[in-house]
């Protein structure tokens with residue numbers, strides 16, 4: 328039996344919640360006592376993963392926005408633990424998603440950026456960048472495939488952006504797909520007609536964010552007696568900026584704050600928040616709240632010119648904090664302490680092992696996981712907290728971006744590109760960025776310079792060398808390609 332047939336058989340059996348331990352254990356992908364009912368008769372926890380597109384670090388009330396209104400998201404955040412140093416694996420959509428779903432750093436799957444890695448004027452590109460992959464290989468065991476043998480039914484409702492058909496959500500282990508295919512944004516806009524091949528149009532005037540919420544509610548209702556994984560990657564709040572008139576008018580009357588003042592964007596955020604409120608209510612109505620863990624995360628930083636990521640430097644497309652630091656919380660009733668925060672750095676690839684631990688599912692044999700489960704961080708009462716916490720602060724995390732991303736944007740290193748081929752590493756409070764064109768290094772101490780204004784590379788050569796060495800060692804281990812070939816068109 329090949330892996331795909333095996334997973335199919337897992338799915339078929341899992342639907343009946345009568346998983347045969349020995350068959351699956353033989354393939355190395357399930358823990359003992361594997362049924363959705365678990366050993367003590369309690370249904371395994373449901374997972375709701377709310378994944379917003381392009382939402383900046385400060386684009387929600389719980390992260391301090393005074394302009395955007397997100398009362399439902401904030402309420403959920405207050406009931407859970409807010410991670411203040413949560414990172415996307417990349418500063419843009421597709422690679423961030425590929426890393427999240429695979430639990431692997433970009434060099435393992437080759438999804439480094441969106442579309443071509445040769446963006447911008449060829450005359451301004453010194454190097455030939457590493458070719459990009461726009462599809463997540465179907466041989467890679469996604470998180471949906473990994474938890475299926477533990478009895479989970481899963482849905483992807485919203486943006487996929489890693490190709491379609493056998494590479495779409497269904498081909499990658501989700502039982503349900505609504506609206507997910509190769510597109511990275513609503514091609515025809517946020518109002519019907521959507522022209523989305525994976526979702527028939529709704530009634531005239533229907534708004535996409537509301538529709539995805541409706542679909543999420545249907546999935547929860549239909550599967551209320553099962554253990555479910557709802558992956559809800561909203562198309563919001565990515566461009567095109569389109570929202571409901573009455574909400575836009577509301578924000579037009581409201582004064583901006585801290586550089587945030589786009590009424591249409593604010594209205595898109597509020598519609599998203601209303602959707603979260605409806606999901607909370609549905610879980611309450613069905614008595615599922617206590618057994619449902621909600622994750623909230625975004626795939627990259629806010630877009631400069633639309634929102635403000637202050638005090639962070641830069642925005643979407645950059646390896647500065649504004650491009651990669653995300654609003655994030657986990658709400659696990661009975662486990663996370665209300666009003667708690669955690670400043671240990673976590674990153675997109677950590678969610679896969681975290682969800683494996685929560686669901687009791689096992690990693691598929693041979694599948695490399697680059698991240699670490701942060702379940703121990705979710706409960707401050709846990710005696711292991713201090714140990715685990717220090718472990719996360721001592722761990723280095725990496726970004727590898729051997730591509731050009733064009734665009735003039737405030738905070739960028741040069742006026743033509745948001746990012747030129749480069750890499751970054753964070754260890755403790757220090758972050759090092761390397762630029763492959765000229766070998767330039769920038770070192771920042773995020774503890775007292777979160778805005779990345781003071782490059783300490785010359786001032787702290789030992790720290791710079793320590794982090795650079797970590798980067799080189801990791802690059803070798805992950806087989807991460809660095810562009811070295813000169814571009815003959817280069818004529819700045």
Ligand SMILES: [Ca+2]
Nearest residue numbers: 380381420626
């Ligand atoms: Ca995005």
